[in-house]
Structure formats: C-alpha cells, structure tokens
Amino acid sequence: MSTLDALMHGFSVALTIQNLGWALLGVTLGTAVGVLPGIGPALTVALLLPITFNLDPTSAFIMFAGIYYGGMYGGSTTSILLNTPGESASIITSIEGNLMAKKGRGGPALATAAIGSFVAGTIATVLLTFLAPAVADFALRFGPAEYFALMVLSFTTVSAVLGNSLPRGLASLLFGVALGLVGIDTQTGQARFAMGVPQMLDGIDIVIVVIGLFAVGETFYVATRKTGPETINSVKGSTWMTKDDWKRSWKPWLRGTALGFPFGAMPSGGGEIPTFMSYAIEKRLTTKPEEFGKGAIEGVAGPEAANNAAAAGVLVPLLTLGLPTSATAAIMLAAFQQYGLQPGPLLFDNSPDLVWGLIASLYIGNVMLLVLNLPLVGLWVKLLQIPRPYLYGGILIFATLGTYSLNNSVVDLITLYVVGIVGFLMRRFDIPVAPAVIGLILGPLAEQQMRRALAISQGDFTVFVQEPISAGLLAVAVIVLLGPMLWKLVVRKKPAA
Amino acid sequence: MTDQIIHPRRHRFLRGEILLALGVVALGIAYIFGTMAIPVSTSGYSRVGPADFPWGVSIALIVIGGFLLREALSGQWVGEGAQADAPAFTLVPFAWISLGLILDLLLIEPAGFVVASAVLFVCTAYGFGARNWLFTSVIAIVLSFLTYVGFSYGLDVGLPPGLLEGLV
Amino acid sequence: MLFSLHAPRFTRRAALVATALAAVAAPFGAAQAQNIQQLKIMAPAAPGGGWDSTARQMQSAITQAGIVKNVQVANVTGAGGTIGLASLVNNMKGDGSQLMVNGLVMVGAILTNKSAVTLQQTTPIARLTGEYEVIVVPAASPIKTMKELAEKIKANPGAVAIAGGSAGGTDHILAGLIAKDVGADPSKINYVPFSGGGEALAAIMGNHVAAGISGYGEFVGPIKAGRLRALAVSGEKRLAGLPDVPTLKESGVNIELANWRSVVAPPGLSKEQTAALLDVVDKMVKSPQWKATLEKNDWVDLYMPGDQFAAYMKAEDVRITDILKTIGLVK
Numbered sequence: 001m002s003t004l005d006a007l008m009h010g011f012s013v014a015l016t017i018q019n020l021g022w023a024l025l026g027v028t029l030g031t032a033v034g035v036l037p038g039i040g041p042a043l044t045v046a047l048l049l050p051i052t053f054n055l056d057p058t059s060a061f062i063m064f065a066g067i068y069y070g071g072m073y074g075g076s077t078t079s080i081l082l083n084t085p086g087e088s089a090s091i092i093t094s095i096e097g098n099l100m101a102k103k104g105r106g107g108p109a110l111a112t113a114a115i116g117s118f119v120a121g122t123i124a125t126v127l128l129t130f131l132a133p134a135v136a137d138f139a140l141r142f143g144p145a146e147y148f149a150l151m152v153l154s155f156t157t158v159s160a161v162l163g164n165s166l167p168r169g170l171a172s173l174l175f176g177v178a179l180g181l182v183g184i185d186t187q188t189g190q191a192r193f194a195m196g197v198p199q200m201l202d203g204i205d206i207v208i209v210v211i212g213l214f215a216v217g218e219t220f221y222v223a224t225r226k227t228g229p230e231t232i233n234s235v236k237g238s239t240w241m242t243k244d245d246w247k248r249s250w251k252p253w254l255r256g257t258a259l260g261f262p263f264g265a266m267p268s269g270g271g272e273i274p275t276f277m278s279y280a281i282e283k284r285l286t287t288k289p290e291e292f293g294k295g296a297i298e299g300v301a302g303p304e305a306a307n308n309a310a311a312a313g314v315l316v317p318l319l320t321l322g323l324p325t326s327a328t329a330a331i332m333l334a335a336f337q338q339y340g341l342q343p344g345p346l347l348f349d350n351s352p353d354l355v356w357g358l359i360a361s362l363y364i365g366n367v368m369l370l371v372l373n374l375p376l377v378g379l380w381v382k383l384l385q386i387p388r389p390y391l392y393g394g395i396l397i398f399a400t401l402g403t404y405s406l407n408n409s410v411v412d413l414i415t416l417y418v419v420g421i422v423g424f425l426m427r428r429f430d431i432p433v434a435p436a437v438i439g440l441i442l443g444p445l446a447e448q449q450m451r452r453a454l455a456i457s458q459g460d461f462t463v464f465v466q467e468p469i470s471a472g473l474l475a476v477a478v479i480v481l482l483g484p485m486l487w488k489l490v491v492r493k494k495p496a497a
Numbered sequence: 498m499t500d501q502i503i504h505p506r507r508h509r510f511l512r513g514e515i516l517l518a519l520g521v522v523a524l525g526i527a528y529i530f531g532t533m534a535i536p537v538s539t540s541g542y543s544r545v546g547p548a549d550f551p552w553g554v555s556i557a558l559i560v561i562g563g564f565l566l567r568e569a570l571s572g573q574w575v576g577e578g579a580q581a582d583a584p585a586f587t588l589v590p591f592a593w594i595s596l597g598l599i600l601d602l603l604l605i606e607p608a609g610f611v612v613a614s615a616v617l618f619v620c621t622a623y624g625f626g627a628r629n630w631l632f633t634s635v636i637a638i639v640l641s642f643l644t645y646v647g648f649s650y651g652l653d654v655g656l657p658p659g660l661l662e663g664l665v
Numbered sequence: 666m667l668f669s670l671h672a673p674r675f676t677r678r679a680a681l682v683a684t685a686l687a688a689v690a691a692p693f694g695a696a697q698a699q700n701i702q703q704l705k706i707m708a709p710a711a712p713g714g715g716w717d718s719t720a721r722q723m724q725s726a727i728t729q730a731g732i733v734k735n736v737q738v739a740n741v742t743g744a745g746g747t748i749g750l751a752s753l754v755n756n757m758k759g760d761g762s763q764l765m766v767n768g769l770v771m772v773g774a775i776l777t778n779k780s781a782v783t784l785q786q787t788t789p790i791a792r793l794t795g796e797y798e799v800i801v802v803p804a805a806s807p808i809k810t811m812k813e814l815a816e817k818i819k820a821n822p823g824a825v826a827i828a829g830g831s832a833g834g835t836d837h838i839l840a841g842l843i844a845k846d847v848g849a850d851p852s853k854i855n856y857v858p859f860s861g862g863g864e865a866l867a868a869i870m871g872n873h874v875a876a877g878i879s880g881y882g883e884f885v886g887p888i889k890a891g892r893l894r895a896l897a898v899s900g901e902k903r904l905a906g907l908p909d910v911p912t913l914k915e916s917g918v919n920i921e922l923a924n925w926r927s928v929v930a931p932p933g934l935s936k937e938q939t940a941a942l943l944d945v946v947d948k949m950v951k952s953p954q955w956k957a958t959l960e961k962n963d964w965v966d967l968y969m970p971g972d973q974f975a976a977y978m979k980a981e982d983v984r985i986t987d988i989l990k991t992i993g994l995v996k
Contacts, residue, residue, distance in 0.1 A: 051534035143873030167564035185547040189832035223590035322886040413602035429576035456544035
C-alpha cells in the first residue's frame with residue numbers, strides 16, 4: 001500500500017534525533033501554554049513563526065504540530081483542578097471535571113482526559129492518514145444553509161447543561177448570544193452595540209469571556225465563601241483510574257472521537273461544538289445519570305476526546321485542500337506560505353517529506369504527550385496544595401496577561417473585570433455559566449450562516465429544507481427537542497393500554 | 498446591593514435574585530435602544546438585516562427576565578446565600594480583589610507589567626487572608642518578573658515595560 | 666497606550682517647531698538624512714496576518730542587512746487597523762523612528778469603523794508590496810470566461826452570489842468596481858462576505874456560490890489543483906504563477922486593483938526625519954534580504970517611494986471611498 005509506504009517514509013523523517021527534539025520541544029511548550037489561561041496554541045505558533053524562519057520547514061512544522069496537540073492536552077488541566085479553563089474547547093470539561101476534583105477525584109479526571117486525548121488523537125491521526133481526501137470532500141458539501149442547520153442542532157445540546165431551572169439556563173444562554181452581537185456585523189459592515197468604543201468594533205473576544213466567567217468569576221466566588229483555611233480539593237483515594245473508571249471511560253472516548261474528527265474537518269466547525277454535543281450525548285447514554293452534575297467521569301472523557309479528535313480533523317482540509325478551519329490552522333497556513341509551500345493535493349506530491357513527516361510526528365507527539373502527561377497528573381494535583389492566596393494571585397496574573405496580550409488593550413481588561421463580576425453573580429445565584437459560552441460561540445455563527453444562506457437563495461427561506469443535509473440536521477434537532485416529550489407520552493400511555 | 502446578598506431574608510423585595518431578574522430586563526431594554534441605533538442598510542438579498550437578530554435577542558431578554566422575576570418572587574429560585582447549609586459569606590475579599598484588578602488595569606501601561614501584576618497579586622492574596630505583606634510582596638515581584646521575562650524573551654509577547662523591566 | 670511612554674510632551678512641541686521650519690527649508694531631496702539608531706514598526710493587526718508578516722519581514726531584512734541595528738515590532742490590533750492608525754496619529758506625532766504598516770484595506774476600515782483619523786493625517790513613506798486579486802468560479806461551473814460572468818451579473822445580479830472576504834474589504838471593492846465598469850448597478854451585486862480562515866474558499870469549492878474573489882495567495886493552490894477555475898486577475902499584466910489567466914483589462918473590464926501594502930510614519934515629521942525614514946526603507950528594498958523575502962512569500966514588488974506614493978495613496982483613497990459609497994456600504 002502506497003499510503004503505508006509513505007507513512008513509513010514519514011516515520012523515517014520524524015524519527016531523526018533532531019526532529020524528535022523539535023517534537024519534544026513543541027509538545028512541552030504546547031502543554032505549558034495550554035495550561036495557562038488565554039495563551040492558546042494559535043497565539044504561540046503565530047509568535048514563534050518569525051523565530052523559526054531559519055529552520056528547515058519539516059522541523060518547524062513538526063514543532064508546530066507538537067504545540068498544537070500539546071495545547072489541547074494542557075487545556076484540560078486547569079479546567080479540571082481549578083474550574084478555570086484557559087480556552088473555550090475545555091469549558092465543558094470543567095463542568096464534571098471540577099466537580100470530580102472537588103470530591104478528591106482530580107487524579108482520575110486528569111487521567112481520563114489524558115488517556116482519552118491520546119486515544120482520540122491517535123485514532124483521528126489514523127483517520128487523517130487514510131481517509132483525508134474523502135473527509136475533505138464531504139466537508140465541502142456543507143454550505144451556509146447546512147451550517148445554519150448544524151448550529152440549530154448544536155443549540156439543542158444546551159439543554160444538557162441548563163441546570164435545574166429552564167429560565168436561568170436560558171438567561172445565561174441569551175447573555176452569551178447578546179455579547180456575541182457586539183461589534184461590526186460581518187454581513188453588512190454596520191456597527192452594533194459598540195457604544196462608540198473602537199475596541200468594541202471587533203466584538204468581545206471569546207477568550208476574555210471564558211477567562212472572565214471562569215477564572216475571575218471563580219476567584220471571586222472562592223474568596224467570598226468563608227470555608228476556613230484548608231487547601232481545596234485535597235486528593236482522597238487513588239490518583240489513578242479504577243477499573244470502574246476505565247469501564248465508564250472507553251465508550252465516551254470513542255464516541256467523542258467520532259464526533260470530533262468530522263467537526264474539526266469542517267470550515268467553521270472548530271473544537272468547541274463537538275465538546276458540547278459529546279457532553280449532551282454522554283448525559284443521555286450514561287448508566288449513572290444521577291452522577292451528572294456531581295462529577296461524572298463520562299462528562300470528562302467524552303468532551304476531551306472530542307476536542308482532541310477535532311484538533312486532528314482540522315489538519316484534513318488544511319493539508320488536502322489548503323483550507324484552514326481554525327485559528328491555529330490559519331496561522332499554520334501562513335507558515336506554509338512563508339516557506340513557499342502551498343497546501344493542497346499537490347503538497348503531497350511536491351513535499352512528501354514534509355507532509356508525511358508531519359503526520360508521522362503526530363503519532364509520535366501523541367505518545368510523547370501521554371508519557372509526559374501521565375506522570376504529571378500527580379504533580380498537577382499537587383498544584384492544589386499551594387496556599388490559596390498565592391494560587392489565586394497567580395491565576396489572576398495569568399488571566400490578565402492572557403487577556404492583555406490579545407490586543408495590548410486596557411479596554412479588554414475592563415471587559416474582563418465586568419464579565420468576572422457577572423461570572424461571580426451567576427455562581428452565587430445558581431445560574432449555570434456554560435450556556436453563556438455556548439451562546440457566545442453559536443449565536444454569531446447561526447446568525448451569519450443563516451443570512452449568508454438567505455443571501456445566496458435571494459431571500460428564499462425554504463432553502464433550509466430543500467437541501468437534504470440541512471433538512472436532515474433540522475429534523476434531528478426537532479427530534480432531540482421534542483423526542484423526550486413524545487417518548488414520555490408513549491411510555492405513559494402503554495400501561496394504560 | 499451588598500447588604501441584600503449577605504442577608505437575603507431581611508428584605509422581601511430587595512433580594513439579589515430579584516435584582517438580577519430586573520437586571521436581565523434592564524439589559525433587554527438597553528439592547529432595544531442599542532438595536533434602534535443600528536443603521537439599517539438597504540443593500541443585500543438576505544431579507545434578514547443587521548438589526549433583526551438584535552431585535553429578537555432584546556425581546557427574548559425581557560421575556561426571560563420576566564420569567565426569572567416570577568421564579569424569584571415565588572421562592573423557586575434561591576441563590577446560595579439563602580440556603581441553610583451555605584458557608585458563611587463576606588464581600589471584603591471581593592473588594593480587595595476588585596481593587597487589585599482595577600489597579601492592574603490602571604497601572605499596566607504607565608507602570609509596566611511587573612508592577613501592575615505584583616499589585617494585583619498582593620491584593621488578591623490579602624483578600625484570601627494572607628497577612629504577611631513582606632513575604633507576599635516578594636513572591637509577587639518574583640513571579641511577575643519571571644513571567645515577564647519568560648513571555649517577553651521566550652515568546653516575544655510585547656508586554657508593557659516599566660520601572661522594574663529595565664533590569665533585564 | 667503602549668507607546669505613550671516613548672512620546673514625552675516636549676518632543677511634540679519640538680516637532681511642531683520642526684514642521685514650521687521644514688516648510689521654509691530646502692526641497693525634499695536636499696535634506697540631510699540623519700542616522701536612525703532605533704526603529705519601531707507597528708503592525709496594526711494581530712500576529713499572523715498580512716500586515717504583521719510585512720512588519721516582521723521588514724524587521725528581519727533591515728537588521729540582517731545591517732541598516733538599523735535595533736528594530737522592534739509591536740502589534741496594535743483592532744477595528745481593521747484604525748486603532749493602530751489613531752495611535753500613530755495621536756500619540757506618536759513627530760516621532761522620527763516610528764513606522765506603521767498599512768494598505769488598501771485600511772481605506773475601507775476607516776469608513777466602516779467611522780474612524781476619526783484618516784490616512785491623510787499620516788506622513789506617507791512608501792508603497793512596498795502587494796497582491797493581485799483573482800476572480801474564480803467553481804470547477805463545475807458552466808461559466809468559462811470573465812465576459813460570461815460579467816454578462817450574468819449585468820442580466821441578473823441577485824442570481825450571481827459572489828463569495829469573498831469581509832464587507833468593505835479588497836474583494837468587496839473589486840466586486841463593486843467590476844459591476845460598475847460592466848454597466849451593472851454596484852448596489853445590486855449579491856456579495857456574500859465570509860470571515861477569514863478559508864470559509865469563502867470552502868463555499869466556492871463546494872459549489873455553494875456562483876463565483877468568488879480573493880487574493881492570489883489564497884486561491885493559487887486550489888486553482889492549480891483544478892478545484893477552481895480562474896477567470897481573470899486584477900493586475901496590469903498576467904501573473905507569473907498563472908500565465909494562462911487573462912487580466913481584467915484583456916477581458917474587457919477596465920479595472921486594475923492591487924491589494925497594496927505600504928508604510929507610513931506619524932504626522933509632524935521634519936523633512937530630515939522623513940528623509941531618514943525613506944532612506945532606511947529605500948536601503949531595505951534594495952537589499953538582497955528583502956528581494957529574497959519577496960520571492961519566498963510570493964509578494965509582488967510594488968515599491969513606490971515618497972511624493973509619488975503620497976499622490977497614489979490620495980488617489981486610491983478617493984477611488985475606494987467612492988466605490989464603497991456606491992455599493993451602499995457607507996452613506
């Protein structure tokens with residue numbers, strides 16, 4: 001098989017001492033920036049790009065891929081232990097993960113995240129190796145109408161994180177959607193809700209909202225509760241996964257992978273939406289529904305796998321079509337062009353060393369990350385033994401650093417503070433925080449895609465049901481929303497009949 | 498609104514839950530004014546213009562605010578402060594951390610990243626109960642300084658320099 | 666702002682005096698270029714984009730060619746570059762060691778963002794590089810030539826959905842200019858803006874829109890792979906990378922548009938200060954390092970220094986503002 005031969009050739013490129021070194025540097029750096037709030041892989045690669053200009057392209061890309069995968073691994077650590085996710089793809093992880101940590105099960109939560117990431121990353125890399133062209137072609141069948149339908153379906157997943165009150169959950173969701181409206185309307189170029197502040201014209205950065213609602217809001221919340229001087233989440237029991245944990249984790253890993261990979265491959269799919277969906281599905285399928293909302297391991301295993309599989313999925317259209325589908329991918333594309341390379345089908349013919357070396361390095365990077373992260377679990381958990389004044393002081397330093405470095409703008413720090421207070425009030429008054437982030441991500445996508453689809457159809461609303469993919473997705477959304485109600489009706493009628 | 502949060506049972510109407518519900522309604526009303534300020538362009542074929550979604554969101558905010566108010570008034574919605582087993586609560590740390598964040602954003606450009614971050618760290622730590630000023634300040638400066646060096650030189654992030662950054 | 670530290674008040678006053686003196690001083694060429702010890706280049710966009718990479722490539726070319734030892738790049742992001750522009754005009758007046766990267770896109774951003782400051786308030790230094798636009802259709806499209814596309818737009822503009830980048834950007838501007846030239850109503854074109862990250866490219870390749878407009882760099886790969894059909898390029902002559910694709914002028918559309926990138930300096934510079942900056946840029950453009958950079962990045966050399974560039978920027982400002990108003994983007 002030519003693909004296998006090519007892959008073997010790739011390994012021979014990636015397994016040189018020099019390239020292994022770059023891969024190790026990449027995954028270490030990636031894990032580090034993933035752990036810090038607000039400093040994501042996209043920013044890191046962008047900043048390192050000029051520094052690596054004199055490097056051989058294959059080595060540079062092996063390092064970039066390491067940063068990229070490493071960032072996905074590292075992102076879950078602070079969400080689980082401190083309820084302070086640094087990027088939007090790990091907010092879902094923080095829901096159950098942090099509850100597990102609060103019960104002293106931070107070790108198993110970190111382990112299932114790391115192993116799930118490894119499983120998902122490896123399977124997704126295998127899919128990338130063998131199925132890339134087919135997946136890329138399928139992703140192209142999604143136009144604005146299909147995306148709008150997909151966003152509608154994604155909105156139904158919010159029901160899984162609404163908490164115990166519909167109005168409070170929806171208020172949170174709407175708050176996110178409302179924040180998403182701020183800035184220049186991309187379809188017409190008109191300013192909306194910018195209040196004359198030029199910095200607001202680009203909209204409110206999702207990173208600021210995530211850091212504000214979680215890191216700053218959580219800091220306020222923990223500080224104002226007088227719970228005595230004890231260190232938080234002292235680890236009880238094993239830091240390692242039990243047999244039961246394994247049993248409950250492997251299916252969510254696989255389902256998360258199956259969701260994440262195709263989503264990553266779609267333009268405007270990204271890593272967040274499959275994590276929402278994975279959480280919603282695991283909540284429905286779990287054998288222990290009573291544990292959801294109290295620290296269910298499935299709620300960590302599934303979304304983390306989805307997140308990592310999406311990361312590999314993103315590389316499919318990037319390498320096969322030259323199509324970037326995430327911020328990091330866009331910067332990697334810029335990196336390709338800086339080296340005078342044009343991603344696309346021809347890249348496989350023109351630069352086989354680079355493409356297959358890169359793919360092989362993804363396998364190696366995954367192994368390195370697992371080896372690096374599993375022993376770190378014990379070390380990360382010790383993070384919680386830092387006295388709280390210094391731990392939270394440090395968190396806020398990194399939160400403000402991450403926010404400020406986005407745009408070098410004090411306006412962003414003001415936004416961070418205000419959103420932080422909102423996050424604190426939401427915690428204090430039992431309003432779920434996750435729907436706000438979901439609303440902020442999905443709201444603008446749904447609106448823009450709908451208006452694009454309508455522009456193309458010249459205002460014909462039937463476009464959404466005329467296309468088979470779009471109609472099918474909308475039908476699934478209706479079933480997800482109404483299905484449980486209908487099911488209850490059927491079940492209730494049966495004994496009577 | 499500090500008092501009401503601490504003693505939720507003291508007032509029947511001035512409770513945090515009710516104030517929050519009214520806050521959501523107020524946000525909806527503010528959004529209506531914001532929506533009216535959006536210039537409606539005539540070009541485009543989509544029939545859904547830049548102001549249509551904002552209208553929907555504004556109205557939905559007001560409606561949801563109404564539902565929240567009903568939940569709050571009927572006693573179905575009880576925030577943590579009013580629950581029997583809730584830990585004791587104080588807003589003093591909130592004030593200290595707020596002070597830290599506000600000083601940070603005021604100082605970061607004129608005084609530089611290290612000074613601003615160290616002040617933020619000290620205020621936060623004080624809010625969390627650390628009383629050893631000297632020790633906390635030393636940690637704050639060392640941590641901020643190392644962070645600055647790491648990001649400025651490792652990643653070439655342009656953090657604002659100030660008094661202390663000149664040392665490197 | 667980040668740079669307020671570097672612009673103490675007395676320099677501003679000194680600058681005013683200098684400008685007044687410069688008005689009666691010797692003509693431009695005779696001004697003695699001072700030596701610049703330190704150079705600051707502002708990229709008014711986030712790391713990774715076109716302006717940022719221009720700034721960083723300038724940095725490495727200038728330092729490697731030994732023109733200026735200490736060159737720093739800073740990003741001032743936001744609002745299509747107008748936040749950086751405002752900072753340059755308001756906070757850096759008279760600073761003879763400061764440059765800012767800008768380009769065609771900023772003209773549109775100034776309008777859509779209702780920016781209080783304009784490009785006319787800066788000191789133009791030089792146009793450096795640029796990229797030409799390519800008009801494409803999906804590989805499966807029945808449209809084979811630019812002429813056919815133009816006729817379709819003229820006949821029923823609504824039916825020809827054109828995908829491109831953000832509203833008011835280069836792609837939108839070119840769509841408007843084409844419509845105007847072929848006799849269609851530019852305010853009636855069905856231009857569908859997509860955000861970056863290849864979304865427009867995906868919509869065109871997936872056959873969801875009738876046509877697409879974007880820069881050469883974004884389209885060249887899919888065109889060569891046969892996934893897109895290029896109808897025309899917006900340069901004055903054919904592009905080396907796509908020798909079979911005619912220019913718009915060859916296809917009967919009398920339009921030429923380059924997505925140019927340039928550098929400008931703060932207002933209130935003396936002739937000497939301006940000359941010194943021009944000298945640095947001129948040396949950079951002629952250095953082998955810069956030539957290698959252009960080649961590596963596939964950037965077209967559009968070097969145009971000083972007064973000539975000032976006139977060009979003014980003319981482009983007028984042309985672009987006019988078409989954006991005709992499109993109906995701004996009133």
